[in-house]
Amino acid sequence: MKFLHTSDWHLGRQLHNQSLLEDQEYVLEQIIQIAQQRQVDAVIVAGDIFDRSVPPSNAVKLLDDTLDKLVNQLSIPVILIAGNHDGAQRLAFASRQMRESGLYISGTLGQQIPAIKLDAKNGESVVFYPLPYAEPATVRDVFECEATSHQQAMEVLVEQVKQHDSEGLNKVVIAHCFLDGGDESESERPLSIGGADKISPKLFEDFSYVALGHLHGPQYKGAQQIRYSGSPLKYSFSEQHQAKSVTVVELSEGECNIDLVALEAKRDVRIIEGYLEELLASGSADAGQEDYLMVRLLDKSAILDAMGKLREVYPNVLHLERTGLMAGDKKLELNREHIKKGEFDMFTDFFDQVSGESLSPEQQELLKQTIEQLHRGDQ
Amino acid sequence: MKFLHTSDWHLGRQLHNQSLLEDQEYVLEQIIQIAQQRQVDAVIVAGDIFDRSVPPSNAVKLLDDTLDKLVNQLSIPVILIAGNHDGAQRLAFASRQMRESGLYISGTLGQQIPAIKLDAKNGESVVFYPLPYAEPATVRDVFECEATSHQQAMEVLVEQVKQHDSEGLNKVVIAHCFLDGGDESESERPLSIGGADKISPKLFEDFSYVALGHLHGPQYKGAQQIRYSGSPLKYSFSEQHQAKSVTVVELSEGECNIDLVALEAKRDVRIIEGYLEELLASGSADAGQEDYLMVRLLDKSAILDAMGKLREVYPNVLHLERTGLMAGDKKLELNREHIKKGEFDMFTDFFDQVSGESLSPEQQELLKQTIEQLHRGDQ
Structure with a gap:
């Protein structure tokens, strides 16, 4: 089984008010070519497909055209999951009607984690488990459990995957999360305010491969096969020295071979x-x-x-x-420091300076909730 | 061939700031039941699926659930076209990946009008031609023609359908337009300012059935089989005396039998x-x-x-x-008169009263364009 792992396309994103749609189209065209030339059996996109829950319609069209080329013209199955930037419900629309075509979109979390068995040209089938991004509160609702942190929530989901009988086939997990120790860029949006968003890589040790999204630099944590593909483009100046790529993974006879294929930007x-x-x-x-x-x-x-x-x-x-x-x-x-700070710290500083007092714990909690609500937008 | 014709669902619509989502869910459930009980071979929704180009996410979920019940659970093919309220590009997303499942969404106009051949339990297959709502300018672009009015634009589209070889099968056209002589309600949004939006029913005389959307009262024009199903709910107080229904159509041995099946509102x-x-x-x-x-x-x-x-x-x-x-x-x-007037007349009156002068032809043209642009929103 050979598949291409990419993530964090952020279609519709702007860089300092400059639309990047042309650049995104250019780099997606390369991803399509790589998928074709390497004769992959599947393409995996590990979340943050769009940059926001209601993407501009030209970004919708770009994704539509890209999926048509991969799924319909090249007959390569594609699995997409929602990331923290995506509107889960919107992305999930009519996904049940797309499966037969080979397009698997996992937008909202359901009680049944989909197990997608795909066949490979080398005869070694693999079962893919897409875990769309979900806040701990969502995992609590769906699985009626006590998970309060991202770690606990992911434990619940991973347990579901472990319990599934893949009939001896390799298991590949697709997730959008922040692994402890991972290198951040400035263009990622924190999954929660205050740092309870990190997950131990140990959780994923038992799988043949873990296709991750969220961090924009390509990297692995814990083990070679627990891996972020990184974004296909540089989405902030802090990424100027990152080499962007897609990850081509080959699972064969118990071996996992990983090949980073460089992407060239239309404009650096x-x-x-x-x-x-x-x-x-x-x-x-x-x-x-x-x-x-x-x-x-x-x-x-x-x-x-x-x-x-x-x-x-x-x-x-x-x-x-x-x-x-x-x-x-x-x-x-100071200005540069400020830019790096998140909304929470910026507001806290501002409040300190203006009122001469610090935010009370209740006020801090309210502020966190408000910022998270704003980030979620209309899901 | 027996099919259910409905239109103008306007999911996500409000009535005087009151969300109608519960009412819409209630009436869609009836439509699903009617489709099941009457054992129809297809369900047709002739545009204005959503109330606006970017619908709220709970409206997206309602449509998703409805289509799942019809297409996946009941195995009834569904054909949807975009109306003037829908965001064509958004509605069209991944539609090429849905066809195999029996869900046909026609969002944007393409050079090739889809010809959807559906089989019937009585053995009489039919070819359906979905014509998504398109402004004359769009038709000019796509078909490189001179059409300036809605009439001319529809002539171009109908000509495409006529030229298609259905191999002797009945042809059914699905369109979203304003037929000359049709009865309006207050809840429809004009297709263009100034009245160049009307189409002669004669255009559609040669087809076995024409499933229309746009007007909210059930009615036919020109001939029995050139028909508006009307909306499933009353979307303005002007519709208080309308009886809402879906249209069940049976095409058999050259006959077209039409049955209006009443819908009951959760709240009148x-x-x-x-x-x-x-x-x-x-x-x-x-x-x-x-x-x-x-x-x-x-x-x-x-x-x-x-x-x-x-x-x-x-x-x-x-x-x-x-x-x-x-x-x-x-x-x-006067107030009631005002409410009935469109934005164009309201603004014209206002300008007259405030400035003591009438709008010049250039100003009127600019106003029309501005209003149309606002109505289109982010398509």
């Missing part, structure tokens, strides 16, 4: 630093003129319309920092 | 008129206490919290008119 996401004149001069010879750029200008003097001048050479400058003007100033560093 | 939509004391007294014996009501009070004296008092007996009073206070006053009639 990177940070450049220098004096304006230098940047403008070297830019004309820069093969990556169309890249999405954060520019850090070292000039200490005032410059009229620095952004306009830079965009004549680099049309996709998305953010400009006057590092030079701020050298020796702590403000810049 | 009606207008009651009288003096407060009388209404309160008779209300306690009213079997329709839960109905959605517009109340016209004849009392001429001031009443403290009339709405509160009425809601103690009739909890779902949605609108109150003090007819008595306004008797002899032209204001009420």
Whole structure:
């Protein structure tokens, strides 16, 4: 059984108000080609298909076209699960009517974890268990249990998978979660405020492969086969040095072979630093003129319309920092720190400064709930 | 071939800010039962499935559950087309992956009109041609033609259907449009401002049956088999006297038999008129206490919290008119007239009154475009 593991497509996402749809279309086309050339038996997308619960309609169309190419034109089965960004109910629409075609969308959590048996060209069938992203509260509701943390909730789900009789076939779990020790990027949205969202990789040790989504950098935790494919594109400047890829997995005779296949972006996401004149001069010879750029200008003097001048050479400058003007100033560093902080800390700081008092535990709880509610949006 | 024709479900719709989801669930359950009891070979829904292009997620779930019961549990094929309220692209998502299951969703217009051949228990197969709602501009784009009116656009689509070789089988067209001479209700949204939206029934004369959506009252135009099923629920007080139904159609040996099967609402939509004391007294014996009501009070004296008092007996009073206070006053009639007017006329009146001038033709055109754009929303 050979399958392609990818995740965190975030279709419809913007980077500093710039639509990335063209870039997403470009990279999905590569994923389709890789699936075809490597002759995979299945494609797995481990959550965060869309960037938000109500995606723009052109993002819906892009997913529709991509699935048509994979499922209908190439006859490759596709399994998708909802991530924390997806609207579970919307994604699940009519999924029961799609299964026969080879498209398996797991949007909402049900009492019965689907067991999808797929056949392989090498004759070794595999059973896939899609676990859509679910808050502990949802797991409590569905399975009438006491799970309060993400760890406990996942234990309940994993137990379901372990109990299923795969008739001796390899079991592959698909999940969207945050493994303890995993490396974060700035473009992921925390699964819960305050850090009760981490899960021990040990939970997944018994499976042939665990296809994970949520973290945007490719990595594994605990064991080689407990793995994040990472996102296909850089969704923040903090990811500038990440090499994006899809993971091609081959399960054969008890062995698990893993191959990271690099993806090429239509436009790279990177940070450049220098004096304006230098940047403008070297830019004309820069093969990556169309890249999405954060520019850090070292000039200490005032410059009229620095952004306009830079965009004549680099049309996709998305953010400009006057590092030079701020050298020796702590403000810049503070600003960067602020950007890294989540909404919870930002609000707490703001409240401290404005009222001179700290939030009470009740107020903190209310704030957490409010932020989580806003993130969930209309599910 | 026996099939059930319904339309204009408007899932997610509100009546005077009251969610109708429970009422919609109740009536869809009846439609499922009718389909089962009458042993129909197919269910046709002729557009305006949802009330808006981005429906609330509980409306998505209701449609999902309904389709599961019809298609998966009862094995009855279902054909849906987008109406002017639906988001065509969203509704079309993954529709190519649903066909094998017997669910045919026609969201966006393509160059190839689908020809869906369905088999019947009586042996007489039929070919269904779903024509999703499309503005003339869309038809121009897709078919590279000159159509500027809805009539011309539909001519292009109907020509496609006529040219298709059904191998001698009966042809049934499914469309969402406004037939000339049709009776309107207040709950329909005009297809275009200014009246270029009407289509001659003659266009459809050659087909065995034409399953139409858009008008909310059941009716036919031109010929018995060119027919609106009407909506399953009353979506405005102007529909208080309409009898809602689904249409069960049987095509057999060149005959077309039509049977309107009545639907019962969980809560009726009606207008009651009288003096407060009388209404309160008779209300306690009213079997329709839960109905959605517009109340016209004849009392001429001031009443403290009339709405509160009425809601103690009739909890779902949605609108109150003090007819008595306004008797002899032209204001009420004016208000009612105003409500009936569309946005275009309302704005035109407003502009006249405020500026003392009429809108220029250019301004009128701009206003039309703006209103149409707002109605389309995010498709």
